[in-house]
Every structure is written in structure tokens, then in C-alpha cells.
Amino acid sequence: MTTALAADREPPLARGPGRLRRLRRDAVRYRWLFLLMLPGLVYFALFRFWPMYGARIAFKNYIPFLGIDGSEWVGFAHFQAFLSNPDFPRLLVNTLVIAALSLLIAFPLTIVLALLLNELRLQILKRTVQTLVYIPHFLSWTVVVSITALLFAIDTGPLWTFFAGLFGTDANMLADPDWFRPLVLMQMVWKDTGWGTIIFLAALAGVDQEQYEAAIIDGAGRWQRVRHITIPSILPTITVLLILHTGQILNTGFEQIYLMSNSLNRTVADVFDTYVYFAGIEQGAYSYSTAVGLFKAIVGLVLIFGTNWLAKRFNQQGIF
């Protein structure tokens, strides 16, 4: 403590090379804080940044025995191999279809649910419904996929029975490529629509109630109030979420897709995330799969900055 106080009294940048002196002084004054932060810094260095450095194997023919530095440099060969791979168009389409389902169906449904909840005047019912719809978010994908398997179990599952009657089919929906996307969409909607409303409801809670009263006095109907007050007030939230979503377009989420895919629906189920797993972990093509992952991450980075830039151009708040 005394040294820290002494350091405090020292006139800043008095003599000598200022930078070094300041560094030494800071090191003393903030030593406890630096010490507290150290484990966290080590964590980020080890598990977040070291993998980025290791990702240079994407440009090499990595052989574990030779080590990363000893492995042969091949430049963009793995990227080229991936982009010209006959699997690439299929993976891209599958990934984009799932992203589109999420962005064009699940996301608007979230907004609609938030608006409906906001219009609900019965506060007890509102709270009860909120409590119920948040629950599925906390279930693991393993549980969600298992429940799906039970609901769609051929011949016995309740939803299998329902849809089989509805469409007059006796397909095994869990293994049928035609059913893969509808099932994945149903799971996405069931698991996260409710949870997604939280952020909109929070934005709506901040809306000045006097605006509504003024609108009522001006003779605005229910729909006009929603149209001219409620929706504009959640527009910035929608923009921010759209930017974040767009950056995630190639991230379908590994667990759901992996758990839902099997040997019979792979034509539609294979996405970039699962492809990286199969190529890298199961087949040991470390360099190639790292290149695929890196390609995905860089496209995501470009997309997130691109949409952010676009949002700002259209006078919306960006995230950066």
C-alpha cells in the first residue's frame, strides 16, 4: 500500500523517457488489478487467440507428427479444393436454406409474438405465457432432438400420427430428407421464439406511455397505435438483431443440425458446421477442415461489418 501511495505522489512524466517511467508507475499502481485480470487474459490467449494462430494450418499440409511449423506450406490449396469440391454448392444451399428459415420465418414470428404479448392487457396471463414460452430455450439440443424423436416416432409418436393423417403418408419423418427442414424449423421456433421476445418486450417497456395517450386523444385506433408507435420503437432493436443474424448466416449451430442428421437425410442436412466436424474430427483432415472453418468465419466477419455499414447508411443505429 505504501508503495502505491508513493507512486501516486510521484509527479507524472517528470524526467527521463516518459513511456517507460509511466509503464513502471502503472505496473506498481495497478498491480492488484493486473493480477486479478491475469487468469482471464491467459484464458483469452490460450483458448481464443492461440487457436487463431494455429489456424495457419489452413495454409499448410498439417501433419501432427511434424508439428505446425514443420508441415509443408501449400498456400490457398485447401481453400481452392473446398470451393471446387462438388459438395460445396450443396453445403452452401443447405446452410443458406436453414439461415433463411431462421431469418424469414422464425425471426418475424418472434416479433409477432412480442407484439401480441405487448397488446395483452391481462397481466396475469401475459406473465404466465412469458414464463411458459421461455422454458424451451433452456433445454439442451439433445433434449429437444430426443423429444422430437419421441413425438415423431414412426407409427406411435403423436405428431407422426397427426402429420401422417394430415398428409396421408407413412414416411419415417425423422429419416426422410423432405422432412428435415420442416422439423428443424419447428424445433427452432419451439425453442427460441419465446426467448427472443425478451429483448423486444424490454424495448417496448421503455416506450413513453404518454405517446399512446396522445394518440388515443387524436383518435388513433388500436392498429394505428401499433403501426405508428409500437413498431417504430422496436425498429432499432430489429436492426441490431438483423445485423447480428446476418453475421451468423453461415453458423447454423452445430448441435441441432448434427443431432438431426443421419445417413438418410445427409443430402439436405449437411451444412458447413457439420462438414467441418466430419472432415476434421472424423476423417482427420485437419488442414482442410480448418480452411473450411476459416472461410466461414471470414465470410461471417465481412457480413457483419457489411450489414453494420449498410444500417448506418440508412440512418439506423449500428452495433459498432
Add this chain to the structure above:
Amino acid sequence: MSTTHKRFNTRAGRAFDVLNVAMLTGVGLLAILPFLYVLAGSLATELEITTRPFFLWPNEFTTASYASILSSDVFVRAFATTVAVTFVGTLVQLGLTALMAYPLAKPDLPGRRTVLALVVFTMVFSAGMIPTFLVVKDLGLLDTYWALILPLAINPFSLIIIKNFFQQLPRELEESAKIDGANELQVLWHVILPLSKPVLATFALFYAVGIWNDYLSPLLYLSDTSKWTLQMILRQVTAAASLSADEMATDVPPPAQGIKFAVVIIATIPVLLAYPFLQKHFAKGMLIGSVKG
């Protein structure tokens, strides 16, 4: 307010209200019906599961499925393992996050902006599955439980929200403690952390649910099946239903339906027990700070 409301409550508006109540009641039910069906199925006989298409109340109650699971050593061990990993993992993850959040909450800390920028960078860019796997492998963590805890130790979003929370605590508290001769460590332990209990409890639960629910980490890092966690076992038990005959292991008979129902329930119950505590806090807008961080 109420009179103006009444005056402008058109017939169409009232019709909408009725419809809205009906729709949202339906949505609320849809959110839990699948789970209630599985719960009912876990308590029903094999015959009832395979003959009744849908029910929320078994005609004949039985705990046979649960008895059968709990008599399995593999299952009991996986359950105990998952509980232990979740407990230790939550402590480690929350501890690391809070320790890092505290210095970052000091506006005058040298290098603070750089560290925060790097943290935000990891939210928009990650090296991906394989390089992370290779780091875990190089560190000798494969087939250890630390592989389920350390790679995900600090969630950048949680870090920034906790940092923001620390930052809005009144500085006077800290300054008066320092005048009394407390160092940073003591300030954190005796002043800041006690004030942050609700926030920390919430993030502890988020971390706990994250570890409990994690499937990718054990899939990637645990090849030793005796170390498998509950989610891996759950997958093992229920996957048979979704696979066609050619993909099913022929030497192992598929587990009876009732067991699948019961395993799902056991894997879910701890999360549902934590849920009321989680809900108490997350709705209060703490997560909202994460969007513009």
C-alpha cells in the same frame, strides 16, 4: 386513462383482445405440451406408449422406466459426473469471468480499451472448431473433464454485462474502503461481490445450464465412453428411434420406449429446477445491456 380506453375500445378492438387471449394461451400451451407428454410417457407402461397416440395422463402409472434407468451403473455414473462437472465448472467459469470483469470496470486502467476490443473481436471472429480442438489436444486436456470447462470458461457477453454492472456501482463505496486501507482484492471481495450477488447468481445459473446442456464439448473431447456426460448418454439412448434399421447397431437391442421418455425427463429436471431462479433475474433487463456493449 381507463375512461379514454373505454371510449376508444371499438368492437373490433374487443374482438382482437379475445382472439389474442386465445392465441397466446395456445402458444403458452404449445411451449410445454411436448414436455408434458414426455413426462406422462415416462410414467406410463410400454403398452400404453405404443398404443395411445397422445396422452397427458397415463391410464396406469408405473415408475418401471425410472427404476430401470437408476439400476444402470452407466447412467448413474454419467449423472454423478455431470453434476460434479457442472458444479466445479460453474465455479471456475464464474470466478474467471468476475475476476476479469472487475479490473475492466475501472475506467482508468491502462490497456483497458485494448483488452475490451480484443474481447469484442472474439465475439465476431473465432478460429473455429478444429484449431480449438488442436489447442485442447496440445494442452493434454483430451479425455479430461477440464476440456468441458476451460475452453468455454469466459463467455464474452457475460463478461461485458458483469463489467457494465460493476461499472455502475457507486465509486464512493470503493473509495471509502480504500481509505480504510483495503487493497483491490479486499475491495472486490468485501464490497463489490456482496453487492453483485443477484447478477453473479444469474450468470452462475447460465453457466451451469450451459455446461449441463453441452453436447459439442464431450463429443469433441471425450472419446473415453466411461467419461461420458448425461447428454451423451441421452443421445445414445434416444438416437435409435430416429435411425432406420440399417443404421441401428444390431447387437444391441433398442432401448424400450419408456426408458427414452424417462431419460429425457431426468436430463431436463435440473434445468427446470434452476429455471424459476433464472427467470427472476433475466427478465429484469440485465441481458438487454448485452446488445449495445
